[in-house]
Amino acid sequence: MIDVKATTGELIDAYYSSWGSGIESFDARRLRELLADDVYYESPIAGDRQGVARFVADLMRIAADLRSPIRIVKRFESDDRAAIVYDASLPQGSIRFAEFIDIAAGRIRTITQVFDAGRYQPGGRR
Amino acid sequence: MIDVKATTGELIDAYYSSWGSGIESFDARRLRELLADDVYYESPIAGDRQGVARFVADLMRIAADLRSPIRIVKRFESDDRAAIVYDASLPQGSIRFAEFIDIAAGRIRTITQVFDAGRYQPGGRR
Numbered sequence: 048m049i050d051v052k053a054t055t056g057e058l059i060d061a062y063y064s065s066w067g068s069g070i071e072s073f074d075a076r077r078l079r080e081l082l083a084d085d086v087y088y089e090s091p092i093a094g095d096r097q098g099v100a101r102f103v104a105d106l107m108r109i110a111a112d113l114r115s116p117i118r119i120v121k122r123f124e125s126d127d128r129a130a131i132v133y134d135a136s137l138p139q140g141s142i143r144f145a146e147f148i149d150i151a152a153g154r155i156r157t158i159t160q161v162f163d164a165g166r167y168q169p170g171g172r173r
Numbered sequence: 174m175i176d177v178k179a180t181t182g183e184l185i186d187a188y189y190s191s192w193g194s195g196i197e198s199f200d201a202r203r204l205r206e207l208l209a210d211d212v213y214y215e216s217p218i219a220g221d222r223q224g225v226a227r228f229v230a231d232l233m234r235i236a237a238d239l240r241s242p243i244r245i246v247k248r249f250e251s252d253d254r255a256a257i258v259y260d261a262s263l264p265q266g267s268i269r270f271a272e273f274i275d276i277a278a279g280r281i282r283t284i285t286q287v288f289d290a291g292r293y294q295p296g297g298r299r
Contacts, residue, residue, distance in 0.1 A: 091269065091289050121273045121285055123256055128249050130256035132273055132285055143217065145271030145287040147247045147258055159247055159258055161271040163217050165291005 053153055055124045059131065062148075062155060066106045067117040067133070073110045078103050083154040091164035102158075108169040112137050117144075127151065142167045179279055181250045185257065188274075188281060192232045193243040193259070199236045204229050209280040217290035228284075234295040238263050243270075253277065268293045 053061075062081050065074040082099045089095050093105055114136040120143070121132035129148040134141050142163055149157040179187075188207050191200040208225045215221050219231060240262040246269070247258035255274040260267050270288040274281055 121256075123249070123251070123254050123273065125249070125251070130247075130249055130271075130273065132271075132287060143287050145256075145258075145273070147249065147256065147271070161258060161269050161287045162289070163287075163291055164289045 055126060055129055055150060058150060058153065058155065059122070059124060059129050059148070063117065063119070063131075063133075066110045067113070068110075069113040069116065070107070070111045073107055075103050075107065078106065081155055083151065083156045086155060086158065088158040088160065090160040091162065092168055105169060109135070112169060114138070137167055139166045181252060181255055181276055184276060184279065184281065185248070185250060185255050185274070189243065189245070189257075189259075192236045193239070194236075195239040195242065196233070196237045199233055201229050201233065204232065207281055209277065209282045212281055212284065214284040214286065216286040217288065218294055231295060235261070238295060240264070263293055265292050 058081060061077065064072075065077045065081065079099055082102060084099050085097055086099050086102055087095070087097045088102055096102065117133045117135045119131060119133045121130075123130045127150045129150070131146045131148070132143065134143050144160060144162040147159040148155055184207060187203065190198075191203045191207065205225055208228060210225050211223055212225050212228055213221070213223045214228055222228065243259045243261045245257060245259045247256075249256045253276045255276070257272045257274070258269065260269050268289055270286060273285040275283040
């Protein structure tokens with residue numbers, strides 16, 4: 048269980064390392080510790096969704112598509128928020144993602160994701 | 174000329190209000206005060222570019238496409254950085270943009286933009 052006093056930086060490190068290096072090191076159990084049970088996420092593909100189970104399943108599809116670890120380009124954080132830009136090497140090529148994260152009680156509570164959905168659909172679905 | 178002691182919040186307000194309400198209120202002169210002369214910007218369409226003249230021209234094309242003022246969804250800032258998510262009502266529909274901004278000497282120095290380039294090209298160009 049992650050310490051609720053973990054810093055934002057530690058939480059963000061743990062989040063991206065739990066899925067961002069691909070399916071071999073994908074850690075669903077760890078993700079369920081880092082994410083609030085009712086995590087709310089918005090993305091151009093998934094739309095608006097709530098709940099850790101669906102989100103972890105979506106992350107697994109992205110991890111399975113990764114050709115190499117994600118590369119963080121910009122990272123910016125405060126006590127209860129973080130904003131990250133990263134490049135992901137995917138079957139369609141390098142796709143840039145932006146994520147805005149809100150943190151509450153030591154866990155990720157909301158994620159707003161922006162990316163070029165015209166070029167990438169996780170797992171090939173639309 | 175913007176006061177170099179202007180807060181990040183004031184600079185960000187001024188930046189989005191100089192182009193984000195459409196072409197009628199587009200303010201190229203104000204933008205040239207807010208942006209560093211050698212502003213560096215990256216976007217999925219423009220690629221990597223430097224220089225205020227080209228950037229202001231690109232913003233003008235986006236402003237001309239706006240059907241209503243942009244709507245800021247997330248906003249997050251520190252002394253020298255800001256990260257913003259906004260929705261823009263464009264001919265193709267509502268498109269979500271994320272922008273990461275670095276500030277130096279009271280002006281915007283770099284902008285990293287992420288959006289669904291599959292759905293939107295400013296001014297219809299590719």
